[in-house]
Amino acid sequence: MNRRAAALLLALGALLVALPHVAGSYALSVATLILYFAYTGQAWNVMMGFAGQLSLGHSIYVGVGAYAAGALFFHYGIGPWAGLWLAIALSVLIGLVIGFLAFRFGISGVYFALLTIAFAEFTRIGFDHLDWLGGPGGMFLKVAQRDQIDLANFRGPPIMYYYAMLALSAAALALCAWLLRSRAGYYWRAIREDEEAAQALGINTFRWKMLAVTISSAMTAISGVFFAFYYNNLFPEQIFNIGRSIEIILGPVIGGVGTLFGPILGAAVLTLLSDGITEALAAFGWEIPGIKQVLYGLVLLAAIMFMPHGIWPALARRIGVDR
Amino acid sequence: MSAALEVRGVSKSFRGLRAVHDAWIDVPQGAIVGLIGPNGAGKTTIFNMVAGVYAADAGEIVFRGRRIDGLRPDQVCAAGIGRTFQLVKPFAGLSVLDNVTVGALHRAPNVSAAKKHAAEIVERLGLGAKREQPASSLTLPDRKRLEVARALATRPELLLLDEVMAGLRPTECDQMVEAFREINRAEGLTIMLIEHVMRAVMALAQRIVVLHHGEVIARGAPGEVVRDPAVLGCYLGEETEV
Amino acid sequence: MSWDLVVNVVIAGVLTGLVYGLMALGLSVIFGVVRVVNFAHGEMMTIAMYATVMLFAALKLDPFLAVLPVAAAFFAFGYALQAGLINPFITRPEHSQFMLLLAVAIVMVNALLTVFGPDARNVQVDYQLESFELGPILFDRARVYAAGAAVLATAALFAFFRFSLTGKAIRACADNYLGARVAGLDVKRLYALTFGIGSICVAVAGGAMVLLVDVTPALGPYYTLLAFVIVIVGGLGSMPGALLGGILIGVSEALAGLFIAPSAKSMFSFGLLILVLLLRPQGLLGKRP
Structure with a gap:
């Protein structure tokens, strides 16, 4: 990283830490959402951007993480700090099962992507029939109070969730930066570019792909726990939906797959875009259902067509920092 | 023998x-x-x-x-045993040095040692001037050299x-x-x-x-x-x- | 539970499955030749369904007549989509193609929502209430006609690929891209033609499907997933495989709806998909890559 990049990163960090003291509550909720997608996109990026394994079913890890921690709290009053470990353990287990089956049976590319969708959809419908977790009617976590910070149960005002997400995003960025420079980063990128050549260089590709799945699913499970305690209601239809998986990957794809800042930039651009469209439409009085998503889709289309490598690589060149 | x-x-x-x-x-x-x-x-x-x-x-x-x-x-x-491929298989998105570093990591204790070893091999095969270029930008003779360099890097x-x-x-x-x-x-x-x-x-x-x-x-x-x-x-x- | 009921449900599943098969055939043909997975396939299907419904509402045109102008329009649409939008993406990585077609799908499904609203639409023709009887077994007339149209369109497609010069050229393209270019084939045009042909499958399947279900914009993503499941089960790129997959999924959906719960029906489909991917990743009738 060059000096200019370090300075920019420091400035961005300072801005984000100071934000809650200048921004209103609406802006804070938007910022929290951006950080949520930045973090989750970073997690997906480990699997696809680094190791080249296209997952279109990451909602399974969010959902399982959210339901694991949510159920412990709902049924037994066990707080999220313990639930987190169950969430991670279950998500990683599912990731390893999918990974083992796919990689051992030589499933890759489009087929792997479809396998991940199939597992997510299978789980969604399965959760619809699990009455213990509320079924299609949903599971609702008790919202006791919102004014004081109760860290043990992760209950508190919006600012607490904002800082939690900021800390997670920063940690994810640091972890990914370290991973990319480590042995794993080199091996993953080799596998992404050409798996056969990677294997000929002594890389046990199965094991390293499994490591990517492990890290990615563990990180995503944490998003799920956050989701459960931030929104306090969980519906299988909502959380496991393929639409959620797509939301996760939009940020990194628009920002730049395989880059460190792409997921963050992409999440910011897309969330602000979506918000901007909503407000513009409201200002014009065009509040017809669907029209917002049409515009969003058109912008997405344009971004993919004209910036196939994402916004970050183009921007990084312009402001003169490393990709 | x-x-x-x-x-x-x-x-x-x-x-x-x-x-x-x-x-x-x-x-x-x-x-x-x-x-x-x-x-x-x-x-x-x-x-x-x-x-x-x-x-x-x-x-x-x-x-x-x-x-x-x-x-x-x-x-x-x-x-x-190291090998090259008849149809070269460079890691297209990685730089020349990173390509060879992947090979060097096989027997190196850490990334910096691997990079050092890779740099020597890149130099030895006449790719030194191009070490920071992405492999996708290399000409065919250079890609063949890279193929050899990567295999050699695994010692x-x-x-x-x-x-x-x-x-x-x-x-x-x-x-x-x-x-x-x-x-x-x-x-x-x-x-x-x-x-x-x-x-x-x-x-x-x-x-x-x-x-x-x-x-x-x-x-x-x-x-x-x-x-x-x-x-x-x-x-x-x-x-x-x- | 009586055997009559089970037999009736299975037959309905087979007939619906043939329409599914035709829809999936479009996806399979496009993937087999252009090597692009059309993630907007189900959304295109719902557009065809709305087009049929609109022609019926405006002109009292029977869906089986409406299918002709819709298919023609879809051919042109598919051709233009491939030639204009997708062609620059055929050499790009899979996730890039996926995002492109996903954006197309998002625009399509929400354009339908904007224009038609979220409520279900349908056509009402007199033969929807009638059925053929064969002893205790009932065949819905509408379902039989829909399946008949699907079989007809499939047969026409098989004949096209087997006997016509263009069909043979497209197959050559699919087998060997480089060879086809060396032989002087205009690959770009053939790809666009293929996408157009795949779109005709969708148009006909959509026209037939409005006789069986009410259409809402939300059906789009569901049909996309369904088409994937079918072609993976049958074998991506295999034409008979798409039909077999369609029938299998049609029957498994119908049986799951009968024995378990209608809401669990796609769980069976996805379970079948996972099994096939693991045990025979090239699909039941697919060739090993």
């Missing part, structure tokens, strides 16, 4: 098509052995069996006294070279031959190479094995082999690059 690699009566068929039949090849420790033959003779198939890409239908492959048939490609690499005891001279200009070819000679002499690296460019094989190989229709039809010193009537017969009508 003891044998580094022994291919003992190996056969391989693809959907009933016989690619290699009962091939016996010895590669002595520290030697450079050339594997030649017309197109479709089974040379690359033998390489792929040694490298663990295909399992042999019959026979054994022994490297330094240990059977390696049945191992995966990464295990073969760990056993000390192999035996290097399998699959047509690394094809498409090179004669001067580039001579440079490459010189580089292999140097590595062979200085480090005792054993080399088995598939090559159509006879100029390179004759200059490099101490022994040549000739394959035709999946069978070994001749073997010996380069001078003898090229005068062998069976060898001349199988090349008749084939265009040989000289």
Whole structure:
């Protein structure tokens, strides 16, 4: 990283830490959402951007993480700090099962992507029939109070969730930066570019792909726990939906797959875009259902067509920092 | 000289098509052995069996006294065999140095040691000026060099070279031959190479094995082999690059 | 539970499955030749369904007549989509193609929502209430006609690929891209033609499907997933495989709806998909890659 990049990163960090003291509550909720997608996109990026394994079913890890921690709290009053470990353990287990089956049976590319969708959809419908977790009617976590910070149960005002997400995003960025420079980063990128050549260089590709799945699913499970305690209601239809998986990957794809800042930039651009469209439409009085998503889709289309490598690589060149 | 690699009566068929039949090849420790033959003779198939890409239908492959048939490609690499691909497979999105670093990591304790080793090899193969370029921007001769550099970076005891001279200009070819000679002499690296460019094989190989229709039809010193009537017969009508 | 009921449900499943099969055939043909997975396939299907419904509402045109102009329009649409939008993406990585078609799908499904609203639409023709009887077994007339149209369109497609010069050229393209270019085939045009043909499959399947279900914009993503499941089960790129997959999924959906719960029906489909991917990743009738 060059000096200019370090300075920019420091400035961005300072801005984000100071934000809650200048921004209103609406802006804070938007910022929290951006950080949520930045973090989750970073997690997906480990699997696809680094190791080249296209997952279109990451909602399974969010959902399982959210339901694991949510159920412990709902049924037994066990707080999220313990639930987190169950969430991670279950998500990683599912990731390893999918990974083992796919990689051992030589499933890759489009087929792997479809396998991940199939597992997510299978789980969604399965959760619809699990009455213990509320079924299609949903599971609702008790919202006791919102004014004081109760860290043990992760209950508190919006600012607490904002800082939690900021800390997670920063940690994810640091972890990914370290991973990319480590042995794993080199091996993953080799596998992404050409798996056969990677294997000929002594890389046990199965094991390293499994490591990517492990890290990615563990990180995503944490998003799920956050989701459960931030929104306090969980519906299988909502959380496991393929639409959620797509939301996760939009940020990194628009920002730049395989880059460190792409997921963050992409999440910011897309969330602000979506918000901007909503407000513009409201200002014009065009509040017809669907029209917002049409515009969003058109912008997405344009971004993919004209910036196939994402916004970050183009921007990084312009402001003169490393990709 | 003891044998580094022994291919003992190996056969391989693809959907009933016989690619290699009962091939016996010895590669002595520290030697450079050339594997030649017309197109479709089974040379690359033998390489792929040694490298663990295909399992042999019959026979054994022994490297330094240990059977390696049945191992995966990464295990073969760990056993000390490096290889290049006939159709080069660079990691296109990575820089030249990073490509070679991936290979170097195989025996390096950490990334910085691997980078240092990789930088030396990149330099040695004449890619130093291009080390920060992405591999996708390289010309074909440079991609061939990168292929060799990456394999060398794994510190192999035996290097399998699959047509690394094809498409090179004669001067580039001579440079490459010189580089292999140097590595062979200085480090005792054993080399088995598939090559159509006879100029390179004759200059490099101490022994040549000739394959035709999946069978070994001749073997010996380069001078003898090229005068062998069976060898001349199988090349008749084939265009040989000289 | 009586056997009559089970037999009736299975037959309905087979007939619906043939329409599914035709829809999936479009996806399979496009993937087999252009090597692009059309993630907007189900959304295109719903557009065809709305088009049929609109023609019926405006002109009282029977869906089986409406299918002709819709199919023609879809051919042109598919051709233009491939030639204009997708062609620059055929050499790009899979996730890039996926995102492109996903954006197309998002625009399509929401354009339908904007124009038609979220409520279900349908057509009402008199033969929807009638059925053929064969002893205790009932065949819905509408379902039989829909399946008949699907079989007809499939047969026409098979004949096209087997006997016509263009069909043969497209197959050559699919087998060997480089060879086809060397032989002087205009690959770009053939790709666009293929996408157009795949779109005709969708148009006909959509026209037939409005006789069986009410259409809402939300059906789009569901049909996309369904089409994937079918072609993976049958074998991506295999034409008979798409039909077989369609029938299998049609029957498994119908049986799951009968024995378990209608809401669990796609769980069976996805379960089948996972099994096939693991045990026979090339699909039941697919060739090993």
